[in-house]
Amino acid sequence: xxxETKTCKITGSLIGPQPEIDKLIASGKQxxxxxxxxxxxxxxxGLEWLTDMLSKAGAAGIKVNYVAIPxxxxxxxxxxxxxxxxxxxxxxxxxxxxxxx
Amino acid sequence: xxxxxxxxxxALIEEAEALAKKARLAAAIFSQYTQEKxxxxxxxxxxxxxxxxxxxxxxxxxxxxMGLVEDKTLKNLVASEFQYHQIRNKKTVGIIxxxxxxxxxxxxxxIGVILALAPVTNPTSTVxxxxxxxxxxxxxxxxxxxxxxxxxSNQAAKILYEAALAAGAPRxxxxxxxxxxxxxxxxxxxxxxxxxxLIFATGGTQMVKAAxxxxxxxxxxxxxxxxxxxxxxxxxxxxxxxIIVSKTFDNGTECPSEQTLIVDAPIAEQLLTxxxxxxxxxxxxxxxxxxxxxxxxxRTGGMDYKFVGQPAKLIADKAGIDVPxxxxxILCPMLGELRQHxxxxxxxxxxxxxxIAESVDEGINKTxxxxxxxxxxxxxxxxxxxxxxxxxxxxxxxxxxxxxxxxTSIGGLGGVYNNLPTTLVFGCGTxxxxxxxxxxxxxxxxxxxxxxxxxxxxxxxxxxxxxxINPGSIDHLRGLKTQTAFIVCSKSATRRGHLSMxxxxxxxxxxxxxxxxxxxxxxxxTINRAIKIMRQSKPDTIIALGGGSVLDAAxxxxxxxxxxxxxxxxxxxxxxxxxxxxxxxxxxxxxxxxAIPTTSGTGAEVTPFAVVSVSDEDIKNGKQSxxxxxxxxxHSTKRKLSLxxxxxxxxxxxxxxxxxxxxxxxxxxxxxxDALTHALESLVSCYASDYTxxxxxxxxxxxxxxxxxxxxxxxxxxxxxxxxxxxxxxxMAIGNASVGINHALAHSLGSVFEIPHGRANSALLLxxxxxxxxxxxxxxxxxxxxxxxxxxxxxxxxxxxxxxIAKEQGADLNxxxxxxxxxxxxxxxxxxxxxxxxKQAKSISELGISEEAFRKALPELTTLAFHxxxxxxxxxxxxxxxxxxxxxxxxxPRRRA
Numbered sequence: 001x002x003x004e005t006k007t008c009k010i011t012g013s014l015i016g017p018q019p020e021i022d023k024l025i026a027s028g029k030q031x032x033x034x035x036x037x038x039x040x041x042x043x044x045x046g047l048e049w050l051t052d053m054l055s056k057a058g059a060a061g062i063k064v065n066y067v068a069i070p071x072x073x074x075x076x077x078x079x080x081x082x083x084x085x086x087x088x089x090x091x092x093x094x095x096x097x098x099x100x101x
Numbered sequence: 102x103x104x105x106x107x108x109x110x111x112a113l114i115e116e117a118e119a120l121a122k123k124a125r126l127a128a129a130i131f132s133q134y135t136q137e138k139x140x141x142x143x144x145x146x147x148x149x150x151x152x153x154x155x156x157x158x159x160x161x162x163x164x165x166x167m168g169l170v171e172d173k174t175l176k177n178l179v180a181s182e183f184q185y186h187q188i189r190n191k192k193t194v195g196i197i198x199x200x201x202x203x204x205x206x207x208x209x210x211x212i213g214v215i216l217a218l219a220p221v222t223n224p225t226s227t228v229x230x231x232x233x234x235x236x237x238x239x240x241x242x243x244x245x246x247x248x249x250x251x252x253x254s255n256q257a258a259k260i261l262y263e264a265a266l267a268a269g270a271p272r273x274x275x276x277x278x279x280x281x282x283x284x285x286x287x288x289x290x291x292x293x294x295x296x297x298x299l300i301f302a303t304g305g306t307q308m309v310k311a312a313x314x315x316x317x318x319x320x321x322x323x324x325x326x327x328x329x330x331x332x333x334x335x336x337x338x339x340x341x342x343x344i345i346v347s348k349t350f351d352n353g354t355e356c357p358s359e360q361t362l363i364v365d366a367p368i369a370e371q372l373l374t375x376x377x378x379x380x381x382x383x384x385x386x387x388x389x390x391x392x393x394x395x396x397x398x399x400r401t402g403g404m405d406y407k408f409v410g411q412p413a414k415l416i417a418d419k420a421g422i423d424v425p426x427x428x429x430x431i432l433c434p435m436l437g438e439l440r441q442h443x444x445x446x447x448x449x450x451x452x453x454x455x456x457i458a459e460s461v462d463e464g465i466n467k468t469x470x471x472x473x474x475x476x477x478x479x480x481x482x483x484x485x486x487x488x489x490x491x492x493x494x495x496x497x498x499x500x501x502x503x504x505x506x507x508x509t510s511i512g513g514l515g516g517v518y519n520n521l522p523t524t525l526v527f528g529c530g531t532x533x534x535x536x537x538x539x540x541x542x543x544x545x546x547x548x549x550x551x552x553x554x555x556x557x558x559x560x561x562x563x564x565x566x567x568x569x570i571n572p573g574s575i576d577h578l579r580g581l582k583t584q585t586a587f588i589v590c591s592k593s594a595t596r597r598g599h600l601s602m603x604x605x606x607x608x609x610x611x612x613x614x615x616x617x618x619x620x621x622x623x624x625x626x627t628i629n630r631a632i633k634i635m636r637q638s639k640p641d642t643i644i645a646l647g648g649g650s651v652l653d654a655a656x657x658x659x660x661x662x663x664x665x666x667x668x669x670x671x672x673x674x675x676x677x678x679x680x681x682x683x684x685x686x687x688x689x690x691x692x693x694x695x696a697i698p699t700t701s702g703t704g705a706e707v708t709p710f711a712v713v714s715v716s717d718e719d720i721k722n723g724k725q726s727x728x729x730x731x732x733x734x735x736h737s738t739k740r741k742l743s744l745x746x747x748x749x750x751x752x753x754x755x756x757x758x759x760x761x762x763x764x765x766x767x768x769x770x771x772x773x774x775d776a777l778t779h780a781l782e783s784l785v786s787c788y789a790s791d792y793t794x795x796x797x798x799x800x801x802x803x804x805x806x807x808x809x810x811x812x813x814x815x816x817x818x819x820x821x822x823x824x825x826x827x828x829x830x831x832x833m834a835i836g837n838a839s840v841g842i843n844h845a846l847a848h849s850l851g852s853v854f855e856i857p858h859g860r861a862n863s864a865l866l867l868x869x870x871x872x873x874x875x876x877x878x879x880x881x882x883x884x885x886x887x888x889x890x891x892x893x894x895x896x897x898x899x900x901x902x903x904x905x906i907a908k909e910q911g912a913d914l915n916x917x918x919x920x921x922x923x924x925x926x927x928x929x930x931x932x933x934x935x936x937x938x939x940k941q942a943k944s945i946s947e948l949g950i951s952e953e954a955f956r957k958a959l960p961e962l963t964t965l966a967f968h969x970x971x972x973x974x975x976x977x978x979x980x981x982x983x984x985x986x987x988x989x990x991x992x993x994p995r996r997r998a
Contacts, residue, residue: 078129
């Protein structure tokens with residue numbers, strides 16, 4: 001049976017995999033909330049880990065939410081256009097194109 | 102095993118997909134980088150490029166067999182060293198430019214993923230240039246090299262990427278399509294890939310065309326065909342040297358390089374001699390044929406690509422012409438019809454055509470022949486010391502860069518011979534099918550976010566400089582500095598004795614001319630008649646003596662007397678912002694205007710406004726005309742025009758109440774209600790200020806106090822004085838804040854039914870207060886009016902007037918809103934009561950207009966009102982249906998609210 005949701009905080013620069021979070025996902029026991037409030041930079045490997053981690057969590061039936069994302073990092077997610085990351089942020093789906101003016 | 106077509110297609114898509122995905126992630130990561138970090142990366146890349154410049158030049162030369170190693174090295178240095186020199190201190194992150202005067206900043210936004218094509222002619226320098234430009238702008242770039250130069254191009258990309266990565270750049274921010282037979286197809290996949298944001302195209306016509314056809318934004322280039330005009334004022338030896346430097350640069354592969362010279366006849370022989378002396382070969386007509394048949398592809402009519410970047414000796418050998426081994430350029434006289442000549446096209450090799458021109462005009466026309474033979478928008482050159490010739494040439498020729506007294510190839514690259522931005526991408530504008538004529542550089546690789554702050558309009562306060570305000574102040578005229586005075590008045594000025602009062606006070610030696618034909622509504626023809634008389638007497642002073650019509654007419658007389666070139670149609674435009682102008686109004690006047698009002702209403706003596714009745718003919722003629730009969734009775738073809746400018750302000754105003762004591766009661770009331778309307782409308786105007794508010798409130802107070810007393814005792818100078826001052830104060834208020842919907846509707850009503858202006862204002866005043874004291878359906882679009890405060894201001898007026906605030910049923914006087922509404926009600930009642938006391942019309946029906954006539958005229962009334970300038974300064978933006986409603990509300994007889 002799944003335990004209560006666990007919150008994990010990413011601090012400083014996210015430049016690659018976070019073994020503790022990977023372990024939690026591998027254990028499959030808890031949904032996760034990833035708090036970015038103290039994250040200041042993400043590298044390409046960091047971004048790749050974020051999307052891979054979401055894929056693994058999805059496969060394991062674990063729900064992961066990204067919260068407290070500073071605008072600089074949220075912009076990274078927006079520009080990267082990676083759907084599972086945007087889902088984890090609760091980002092709205094891009095609307096259909098409207099009037100061009 | 103041979104792969105199937107489907108498998109090949111899938112592999113192509115996968116390769117493109119992988120490149121695009123990597124570039125997308127890198128672009129996202131790059132968005133976090135600071136300027137310092139970016140500049141460190143750019144510095145590292147530049148250093149690596151300089152270090153590898155020769156190695157890459159050799160690689161390019163060996164792979165393409167084009168050009169010269171030495172020149173390719175130089176190009177690599179231009180792309181790195183010279184570009185860096187220009188961009189090192191430029192901002193590309195955050196706020197990159199400030200516009201303090203416009204109260205605006207520009208903030209940089211990277212483009213994202215750029216697909217960059219690299220040409221065979223400059224395979225390494227283009228990659229260096231674009232890589233550094235992309236790093237500087239935090240974009241990721243995927244290079245698609247030319248198949249014949251892919252190894253050297255990709256080698257350049259790799260060297261710069263590794264240097265950037267070591268300096269902290271995002272992984273994969275530079276990637277490239279590997280050399281393979283499917284390179285072209287992968288590029289085509291990328292051109293339409295959703296992850297690619299921009300195509301930065303340089304290369305063959307087909308690839309550039311494909312980029313433009315992809316549906317993506319594209320920065321492309323056009324074909325070149327550089328004409329260079331050598332004028333007789335040029336320094337011949339330097340010209341020859343510069344042209345040789347340029348045309349031999351990388352064996353002519355640079356597209357801005359000289360293609361055809363247009364040589365001024367008097368210096369032609371001297372220039373050719375210099376070319377020969379410096380090692381060029383000048384062909385005979387027969388040899389030109391031979392060269393043409395070699396370097397021009399007979400199937401296409403364009404240059405034969407086999408000879409691009411090949412040395413002159415090799416080409417001459419192919420053509421069967423004997424030239425020295427170190428021949429620099431083959432010069433070909435282009436005889437006969439220039440536009441039909443085989444060599445009129447671009448020749449990226451050391452073959453240079455030339456023609457002789459007998460004059461500057463012929464030289465520029467021949468330049469245009471070359472310019473429009475496939476190189477429009479690209480590059481042109483001129484050698485001349487005559488600035489007029491250079492200007493004429495630059496005006497005529499369509500080229501994004503017109504290089505003066507420099508080699509066009511290296512000059513076009515920028516940074517070496519001139520201060521053009523360094524580039525290897527030559528924007529050709531629409532002439533070459535491009536969006537820009539720039540020397541495309543890092544600035545073209547940014548999105549510019551403009552962040553304008555709310556405009557801080559300079560609010561001023563202008564009025565007549567000298568105002569004399571007490572009864573008897575016409576005595577000021579005794580010291581007036583004038584030799585010839587032109588008095589403008591109406592017939593009544595004589596009847597009421599005003600004219601003689603003025604004449605008596607003017608200095609004895611003053612020559613005085615009188616024009617007393619101003620009617621109730623002066624027309625432009627009358628004004629023109631007056632101006633004709635002024636031209637005879639040449640006054641240095643105009644004295645306007647009368648009501649608003651006289652004062653307005655005098656303002657316009659002065660304007661057109663001094664500036665007959667002005668056009669009525671340009672002076673009177675109903676702008677949204679009443680401070681805007683179409684015509685240039687004069688700033689200074691040499692004729693002084695003295696305004697002496699004899700009614701207490703318009704305040705025209707202190708306003709920058711003038712209203713004139715004009716015919717369509719007046720507008721069509723535009724300027725001051727000879728006029729016609731001047732009686733202004735053609736009502737059906739006349740309309741009123743409002744002129745606004747500070748230059749219309751009189752220089753002196755004399756507010757002498759002695760001149761108003763003989764004013765009939767009816768006119769006293771009409772004009773006083775005009776002044777009251779001015780005060781109420783300027784108070785709530787969207788251009789009101791603390792300065793105009795004070796004037797408006799005091800004007801109201803004086804009117805409420807003085808008008809009943811004046812009616813009771815018309816000859817009492819004190820109350821006349823107060824009323825006269827009130828009109829002047831209200832005039833100053835509208836002179837700076839303008840009026841509103843009441844005036845728009847009153848102008849319309851007065852025009853259609855010939856109602857005196859003040860009375861028309863009265864009939865609408867209570868409806869206007871009711872309309873403007875409600876939260877509007879549409880707020881006005883004026884930046885100086887950020888808050889809806891018209892209702893508050895009406896309430897403030899009631900408080901200032903110390904009106905009794907009654908507690909109506911259900912009203913909560915303890916609440917701010919309750920007190921406000923009660924105050925507005927008190928104001929309405931006070932206005933109603935004043936009208937009642939003065940027996941003034943409170944509604945349109947009281948003006949003697951039948952309901953049938955009113956309803957019939959309603960569409961015309963509405964249209965006229967809607968186009969009235971006064972409506973623009975109303976605190977709300979009335980909808981057409983609201984204008985109709987205000988009219989309808991103003992029709993029935995009123996009861997006290």
